[in-house]
Amino acid sequence: MDGQFGWGREEGGWRKGPWTAQEDKLLVEYVRQHGEGRWNSVAKLTGLKRSGKSCRLRWVNYLRPDLKRGKITPQEESVILQLHALWGNRWSTIARSLPGRTDNEIKNYWRTHFKKAKPSKNVERARARFLKQRREMQSQLLLLQGQDQHRQEEEQPDHDDDGASEATPGVPLEEEEEQQQQQHEDLRMMLQQDMDDLLFQFCPMASCTSSSCLLPGGGSCASVVSASASEDGSSGDHQLDGAATWGWGSLWNLDDVVDDVDGGAWDSSFSFLQDQGLAFY
DNA sequence: AAAAAATTCAACCGCTTATTT
DNA sequence: AAAATAAGCGGTTGAATTTTT
Incomplete structure (x- = not known):
């Protein structure tokens, strides 16, 4: 059942190539008995003819029980895109x-879906999803606010018997209502703006034409857009403003940015990822 | 129908970083 | 303190599979 793999051979004492079910077992x-780690002793203790490196890889990438197996979801894809824009490779x-x-x-996933020369199609797809997701978030938000508003309206039931019981003495009812409505509107706009900011801040994709959208390297989304959306599919990287090189392969070097992530801006900016049940950093 | 081209992804390699002795 | 060993990372490979011609 297993021996038919062409390249599952022995080389320098170690087996290489695809793992068989028996090897996995x-x-x-081994991990059940000894825990993760100490990979080099796997061979010694179990007789498995695999290097420690190979064992670790197999465990980490395939056997680990906490692995999610299905396809990458649109939500996950969105996260990948956004975080790739942030962190590079x-x-x-x-x-x-x-x-x-x-x-x-x-x-x-990234390489097969978003790496260079054919982004026209794939990026457009991703972009469509991205926008759709954003729309959904927005409508969800509006819905919630709507409910909220409704609840508040019910809390002050409209007694039409005698107008003697004034809600707020001194302030006419009409004015108060107006004020409240204005507050809601403000809140709504604020939240919407927040969401826009947050999603566009490091948007790697073509959808963003906002001039306030600046990528860490100095290029703006808009320029990236025009660079990557041009369907010429010219080779590889595009030079942006002479500052950042946006490649669909090797990206800019963010080494200098990496370490000040603990600043609050990032946490709050990406808290929505946590809201989606995704751990962030 | 078959052959060629394209895509996918598990696993490898070399290098770097962390831990142990 | 330093040498040795282990773990971790990212790029690359190529067999298997899928799609196109």
């Missing part, structure tokens, strides 16, 4: 925000 049993960093997904998986 051995490794799983730091796959393991990105993976930490996607429970059950491995860096390898995310890397593969």
